[in-house]
Amino acid sequence: MLELRKDIFADERDDNLKEIGKGTQRQDMLGHVTGTSTYFDDHKLQGMLHLKVLRSPHAHARLRRIDTMEAERSPGVRRIIRGADVPRNLNTLLSLINFGKDDEPSLAVDKVRYKGEPIVAIVADSPREAFEAMAKLRVDYEPLPAVFDVEEALKPSAPVVNETYPKNTFVYHDVYDHQKLRFGDVERGFAEADHVLEQRYQMSPIEHAPTETNGSIAAPDTNGRYVVYTSTQALFFSLDTCAKILDVPSNTFHFIGGTVGGGFGGKVDTLTEPLAILGAMLTGRPVRYQLGREEEMQFGSPRGAERIYIKDGVMRDGRIVARKIRAYFDSGAYTRLSSYAVVKCVAHLPGPYTIPNVHGDVYCVFTNRTPATAMRGFGVTAMDFALECQMDKLAHLVGIDPMEFRILNAYRDGDMKAHRREAKNTALIECVQVAAEKAKWPLREEMKRMSSRKDGGGSRAAISPTPLEPVPQRAAVSQQRTTYDRAPAAIVQPPPPAPTPPPSPRPQAPSHGATRFSSVFGTRRR
């Protein structure tokens, strides 16, 4: 056991950590009220250039020809950047933890797959000159049929949005076109139930709308390194993503951030840093790339839309005996983080309730909409909205008070959850009791006496017999491997395809960073 010599620091910090219920001042508050907190855009560097991006006006179109000749001669233009200038112009964010295939270019090459997709970047002396040059770019588009609805996108006749995933769905475990949950036998549950209720729920995309738009400033530093001031919420994640896209070791970059003008999940996608750094590499000058508000709305990823079908079987006495869920996450044109949101969603099913038969199928679907990303509880938020609406409807159906209906079905310590882990430290019953009290909602005495700590486990810990399903043939493992232990590459061209690793029953544990995301593979406790 390591002994900490706290006496050495005794005069620097006391060990009284009882902070709950007391107001404690934020360390950055003085900077905020005096306007001296330094956001990325508050850096003005000598000789700084400005980067603006030409974006697709089409939701889906082939790029026949991109003519930059006239724009290159426009006053103030220092450099025009095209897809071919990006060292590794194909990436997926979660490749850093070996999850998913590279599917998204920094600058579109052959096709654009959503309205707002970046095609050409212009680096100029001023934003105005960059915009003037942008008006001189000529792009010949061949509009293609687009698909905007998740269920339409799954039909065989649907246009292929993203050729990396020809079925318009993310591929799980190298086999499945969706993430599955099987616990017990829902069909038997429905047959035994007194009532069966099936409902459809839909959530629209939601824009984070941070007051500060996404942006970054990259500047050449000494020793061939680059300093990057950025609005990112995910500093080291963005740093590693840039290292991959620009094909350099990650110690090439010194990222400075942390003061973020609102993020809510909308600043984890590394939207601006790769091009800002590439601009600095190609011009040798500091380059600023700040999204305008319209770009933030059109190109900055939103919380993705979700469509959810829930079918429940419930007994007259209020017990839910079966819950079957089919849901579609609209990932937009590229994966970003939606693949992970689906995994998180399925792990959350069937909500905080003990139900003996649960069946879940959740799809990560590609459409010609703006790629979706993280936002406050993503993967769970919309599903919880649907589940709780459903709980109210079920309570109404069987004539039980909705608060009591939740207490009745709430999971308790010792119960078996649908993903086959024992429920621990549960507190839904207590939450409902407190909420009812605060809202002056009458609960019967027996409901007030119930507890998450009592009456769990036993038969509630059992796993009902679960019918086996045929397992599809596993294709060659398609997961890509990325290594960061390579020498800096001077070549500015697309790299050769990554070698196919030997097939393995599950992806290997990540060898670098970001292991907190390992819940994707369930390898955390290995």
Added chain:
Amino acid sequence: MTKTALQFRHNGRDVALFVDGGVNLLVALRELIGDMTPKFGCGQGGCGACSVLIDGELHLSCLTLAETVNGRAVETLDGLKNGPNLHPLQRAFMEQFAAQCGYCTPGMLMAAKALLDRNPSPSRAEVIEAISGNICRCTGYEPIINAVLAAASGGRARA
């Protein structure tokens, strides 16, 4: 490009500069003068992050052509402190936890100052009206409204 000569008072100090035609006051303040307290949020008058006072009146600097402030007095958050001493509004924002990310705070403070300068003891409804052009996406408006009300009563007590 032709440049226009421009002189105005910036937080009580005379400044002179040359601006390109079409440059707005936000860019002039941030990029030419180096006052980073007004923030860019939308560039279209929708968020209030760039709010400043011109001759004591609240304006959106992103929609104000720089040339139009010639000979006038511009106040930003950078001029709100009195030497090392915080303005009552700044103290109240700290005490009431009226900032989270801090990006809307400069605009909020200028909108609040414009209000208190003309109405030292506003009602809650008047405070809400006064900051209605300023969008906050994280703190929530309640602590901000409370801070402005606290500064109003605190300021009066000290006066």
